[in-house]
Amino acid sequence: MTGFGRRDGLLVCDGVPLETLARDHGTPLYVYSGAAIDESFRRFDAAFAAVPHLVCYAAKANSARAILARLARLGAGADVVSGGELRAALAAGISPERIVFSGVGKTDDEIAAGVAAGLLAIHVESVRELEKVSAAAAASGTVARVALRVNPDIDARSHPHISTGLSENKFGVDIARAREVFERSRALPGVRMAGVQAHVGSQIFDEAPLSRTACELATLAVSLAAAGFPIETVDVGGGLGIGDGALTPEAYAAAVLPPLRPLPFRVLVEPGRAIVGRAGVLLTRVLYLKREREKNFVVVDAGMNDFLRPALYGAAHAIEPAGRPSDESVFTDVVGPVCETGDAFLRDAVLPLPREGDVLAIHDAGAYGHVMASNYNFRPRPAEVLVDGGAARVIRRREAHEDLVRLEAE
Ligand SMILES: Cc1ncc(COP(=O)(O)O)c(C=O)c1O
Structure with a gap:
């Protein structure tokens, strides 16, 4: 047991x-x-085995170094939301190419740290942040890999404090404006716009908002790729609930993968609660x-x-x-x-x-x-x-x- x-x-x-x-x-x-953490990570990872994917554990759920290191050994990436979490994830042995950096209010120092680390993706949530990432990368002679966090205006039907994908929430860029932001990036030398991301809430029990989010992201990624952007990843965020009536990782994967499976993009997932x-x-x-x-x-x-x-x-x-x-x-x-x-x-x-x-x-x-x-x-x-x-x-x-x-x- x-x-x-x-x-x-x-x-x-x-x-x-x-x-x-x-x-x-x-x-x-x-x-x-420790065994339960390993088991939930492995099960989650296996649920997505049908597609190229990476489970970027949401470090905010529990950033104890021993737990991050344990997950690193199992092959996890990380989703971090501050300079502190970024340092913690790197110190625990999670390689930068497996880390995505989210957050609506990154400071200049945090952006510089993300750029210097050479992360899998910096998730930008505004045009101004995109400009700052580009400037920081260009100043250090690099190009940062960026994904745009979009707000799809989807009700996660969770607690209001942990719903993040509604138009009134502070997170992301209105999905209807995503193309415009990508177009803007063409003039920015320090960014490579390689992905899209959304995270609509936490402790979600209902598969509808999760599958709708995946559909919206898939449609967006296809249209951006067709417009010539080098899309590599589609990140469906985290949010899977736990407790009575929760979706299993397999049911979760079955809800989000259908629109993504036929596409040539790597799927990123950012579960926190469901792992620990x-x-x-x-x-x-x-x-x-x-x-x-x-x-x-x-x-x-x-x-x-x-x-x-x-x-x-x-x-x-x-x-x-x-x-x-x-x-x-x-x-x-x-x-x-x-x-x-x-x-x-x-x-x-x-x-x-x-x-x-x-x-x-x-x-x-x-x-x-x-x-x-x-x-x-x-x-x-x-x-x-x-x-x-x-x-x-x-x-x-x-x-x-x-x-x-x-x-x-x-
Ligand atoms: C961007 C992002 N990704 C992933 C998560 C993890 O959510 P959960 O622990 O519900 O899976 C959160 C939680 O707030 C988040 O904001």
């Missing part, structure tokens, strides 16, 4: 009891299954059981600063005891210690009645978990542990108070 499941009544990660990890490393603690989301949990310890005016609260030691998704998006993440579940159940909220009412992981949920000191596992926390953690309420960010071949190792230590004050001055 890879990933998380019960053995002798105890919740384990690749055979290692989570209670043991909480005892050894403290809580809150992120725990990842299910491969991680956040362990937290029960501090108090509280009952006020008929309402129960399980107060745990992880807060919204450690794992933001429930507070930010109202995301529901299953929670279960790491130890043997009690036979009694409780109707309760599970809340953190942060001074915000929004600091809740579950509301009005039925859980096996925990006791003070019990360890709970918050599931599907491998993506957009630690990367979104903050020091709000002056709380140190949690440690991260990777379970690999039955052994656990710390891949990021827990922050200490000294880490938080280190950059301060009087």
Whole structure:
């Protein structure tokens, strides 16, 4: 069994009891299954095997170096969205020819770093950015390979905060203007316009927006190639959801590949959540059981600063005891210690009645978990542990108070 499941009544990660990890490393603690990460990457990669392709893992989902390095060894590329992620991906051993650089607000320094690295593609999101990339490349005597991120005005039917392909969203260039932007590039000596890209949202459960995006991109790529542009790649972005009712990687590939398969372009995909989301949990310890005016609260030691998704998006993440579940159940909220009412992981949920000191596992926390953690309420960010071949190792230590004050001055 890879990933998380019960053995002798105890919740384990690749055979290692989570209670043991909480005892050894403290809580809150992120725990990842190396085997589950490998398995989801391989499955995703295999789903696209029918076409020339590259899976550019979206580093924003989880940019821990050990995870990036692991994916690099499996042949992954990366989708990065900042100079920091670019450095992290390169340091983890992902070669520049496998990295695409997205983002609506790249700074001059970030553009220069992308150009200098010689990336597979810089994804430009405006004419002004295109001019800047060209100028940076021309100044250093190179030509940058660029793909245009287009906004196809497609509703991903996901949470509004993570829908990115609607005309009102800040991302990309209106697909109707794509040709005009490509034409503009003919006067720019530092860019080679070799691809198109779109990413319409995240945590998508519905295949319609995904297949429509692929169709729009395919049509656009064909017309641009016919107009003489050296199109090599069509990048359909990421966005595949996880959890109950999620599309499998095979169903996802079946939704996006039909318009692309007959074309002479390499297909790029940028999954983040689908690779690491299910491969991680956040362990937290029960501090108090509280009952006020008929309402129960399980107060745990992880807060919204450690794992933001429930507070930010109202995301529901299953929670279960790491130890043997009690036979009694409780109707309760599970809340953190942060001074915000929004600091809740579950509301009005039925859980096996925990006791003070019990360890709970918050599931599907491998993506957009630690990367979104903050020091709000002056709380140190949690440690991260990777379970690999039955052994656990710390891949990021827990922050200490000294880490938080280190950059301060009087
Ligand atoms: C450009 C781009 N690509 C890929 C992703 C990854 O999305 P997901 O983790 O939902 O697959 C994102 C997420 O925001 C993104 O903005």
